[in-house]
Amino acid sequence: MELSVRQKKIIEIVKDNEPISGDKIAKQLGLTKPTLRQDLSLLTMTGILDARPKVGYIYSGQTIEPLLYEKLFYLKVKEIMVPPVFIKHTTSIQDAITDLFMHDTGSLYVIDDDADFVGLVSRKDLLRATLNNSAIGTTPIAMVMSRMPNIISISADERVIDAGYLIMNHQVDSLPVVEKQDSSKVIGKISKSKLMNHFIASGYDMEKNKEQ
Amino acid sequence: MELSVRQKKIIEIVKDNEPISGDKIAKQLGLTKPTLRQDLSLLTMTGILDARPKVGYIYSGQTIEPLLYEKLFYLKVKEIMVPPVFIKHTTSIQDAITDLFMHDTGSLYVIDDDADFVGLVSRKDLLRATLNNSAIGTTPIAMVMSRMPNIISISADERVIDAGYLIMNHQVDSLPVVEKQDSSKVIGKISKSKLMNHFIASGYDMEKNKEQ
Structure with missing residues (x-):
C-alpha cells in the first residue's frame, strides 16, 4: 500500500x-x-x-506494512556493519584467542604483510585449533584460518536480508563486508548478533510507537 | 488494521x-x-x-502490517525452540568440547545426577577454559560452567521478541526454555541463530509472496 x-x-x-x-x-x-x-x-x-x-x-x-518490511529487510549492509578486528597472518593461535577476548568479538579477520584480507577465524575455529594442537603459542593463525575463496563475503550496498540469507545458508557467524571492485579490501563486518539485534531493536521501536 | x-x-x-x-x-x-x-x-x-x-x-x-508484525515478533518461543544438548556435571571439559563439535551446537546444558538443570557452557566458556587449564581431560565441566541463578531463561509461551530482547541485553548465545513452575526443568533452547533464521526465512517468504 x-x-x-x-x-x-x-x-x-x-x-x-x-x-x-x-x-x-x-x-x-x-x-x-x-x-x-x-x-x-x-x-x-x-x-x-x-x-x-x-x-x-x-x-x-x-x-x-511496506514501510515496516523495508525498514527490517531492505536496510543496506553499510547501515549496520561494524569495524572488524584485524590480526596479522603470523599471529600465534594463543595471541589470537587473547585478541578475541580482549575485543569481546566472535571472529578475527586475518591480513597479510600488504594489509590484504587473506582469511578469518571464528571462535569455533579457535576452539578446534586448541584441541588438536599443543603448540598454540608458536603455531601461526594462518595454519588454521579459513581462506579465500572459501570465505563468503558481501558488499556494503546489499540488503540486510541478503546478508542474513548468506549467514543462514553457509552457517557462519559473520560476513566480511568488502569493496565491490576488490574483495581483498575489507571495510566492515556484519554478524549474526548484529542482525538479530537490528530485528529485535526495530521490533521494539515499532511496538513502542503502537503503544503511544 | x-x-x-x-x-x-x-x-x-x-x-x-x-x-x-x-x-x-x-x-x-x-x-x-x-x-x-x-x-x-x-x-x-x-x-x-x-x-x-x-x-x-x-x-x-x-x-x-499487523499480520507481518505478529508473524515476526509475536510468535511463541515454543514454535521455534530446539532440543538442547545435555551433558552431566561430571563430564570433563575435553569431552564437553567433543560433544559440542559432535552435535554442531553453540552451547551445552548441564544437568546433575537428578537430571535437574544446573548450568550451561557456551563455546566462549569452553575456549576460555582451555586457555587457562592444562588438565582439561580431568577437570569437570561444573568447574567452568555458568550457574543458576546467573542464567537467563524464558518460558515456552513468551514471544520471540522477548527472547531476542533478553539475548541482546545479556549478550548470551541462547536461552534455556524452562517450565513455568520449575525452572530446573529445561524443555528446549532458543538461540541467536534460530532467531535470526526465523526473521530471515520469514522475510524471504514474504518477498516471494509479493512477487507472485
Missing part, C-alpha cells in the same frame, strides 16, 4: 493537532471536506487514524 | 478465481454488489486487491 502525498500530509496534521475535526484538516490543506472524504475514509479503515464521534481524528500510531 | 470475516472471504474468492468481477464475487457470497462496495473499495485502496477495468479483481499478494 502506497500512501499519497496528501494522505501523508493528513497524517502529519493529525499527529500535530489531535484530536482534530475533518473540517479543520480540510482548512489546513486549503481544501473542502468532501474532497478529503475518500482519503480520511482510507486512513480510518486501515487503522492509521481513529475517528472518534464528536471528538475528531486521532493518530493510532500504526505504521503500514 | 483488522480485516472482517467477509473481507477475508473476498480475498480467498479472488485468490481462487482471479481475475473475477465484483458481480461474481457477490454471487459467490450470496450478496448484492452494492453490499460489497465498501469492502472491495477498502481491499483495493490498501493494495491487497488490484482492480483492473474490464478484467476484474486480482490478488496482489500483499499482506498487511
Whole structure:
C-alpha cells in the first residue's frame, strides 16, 4: 500500500493537532471536506487514524506494512556493519584467542604483510585449533584460518536480508563486508548478533510507537 | 488494521478465481454488489486487491502490517525452540568440547545426577577454559560452567521478541526454555541463530509472496 502525498500530509496534521475535526484538516490543506472524504475514509479503515464521534481524528500510531518490511529487510549492509578486528597472518593461535577476548568479538579477520584480507577465524575455529594442537603459542593463525575463496563475503550496498540469507545458508557467524571492485579490501563486518539485534531493536521501536 | 470475516472471504474468492468481477464475487457470497462496495473499495485502496477495468479483481499478494508484525515478533518461543544438548556435571571439559563439535551446537546444558538443570557452557566458556587449564581431560565441566541463578531463561509461551530482547541485553548465545513452575526443568533452547533464521526465512517468504 502506497500512501499519497496528501494522505501523508493528513497524517502529519493529525499527529500535530489531535484530536482534530475533518473540517479543520480540510482548512489546513486549503481544501473542502468532501474532497478529503475518500482519503480520511482510507486512513480510518486501515487503522492509521481513529475517528472518534464528536471528538475528531486521532493518530493510532500504526505504521503500514511496506514501510515496516523495508525498514527490517531492505536496510543496506553499510547501515549496520561494524569495524572488524584485524590480526596479522603470523599471529600465534594463543595471541589470537587473547585478541578475541580482549575485543569481546566472535571472529578475527586475518591480513597479510600488504594489509590484504587473506582469511578469518571464528571462535569455533579457535576452539578446534586448541584441541588438536599443543603448540598454540608458536603455531601461526594462518595454519588454521579459513581462506579465500572459501570465505563468503558481501558488499556494503546489499540488503540486510541478503546478508542474513548468506549467514543462514553457509552457517557462519559473520560476513566480511568488502569493496565491490576488490574483495581483498575489507571495510566492515556484519554478524549474526548484529542482525538479530537490528530485528529485535526495530521490533521494539515499532511496538513502542503502537503503544503511544 | 483488522480485516472482517467477509473481507477475508473476498480475498480467498479472488485468490481462487482471479481475475473475477465484483458481480461474481457477490454471487459467490450470496450478496448484492452494492453490499460489497465498501469492502472491495477498502481491499483495493490498501493494495491487497488490484482492480483492473474490464478484467476484474486480482490478488496482489500483499499482506498487511499487523499480520507481518505478529508473524515476526509475536510468535511463541515454543514454535521455534530446539532440543538442547545435555551433558552431566561430571563430564570433563575435553569431552564437553567433543560433544559440542559432535552435535554442531553453540552451547551445552548441564544437568546433575537428578537430571535437574544446573548450568550451561557456551563455546566462549569452553575456549576460555582451555586457555587457562592444562588438565582439561580431568577437570569437570561444573568447574567452568555458568550457574543458576546467573542464567537467563524464558518460558515456552513468551514471544520471540522477548527472547531476542533478553539475548541482546545479556549478550548470551541462547536461552534455556524452562517450565513455568520449575525452572530446573529445561524443555528446549532458543538461540541467536534460530532467531535470526526465523526473521530471515520469514522475510524471504514474504518477498516471494509479493512477487507472485
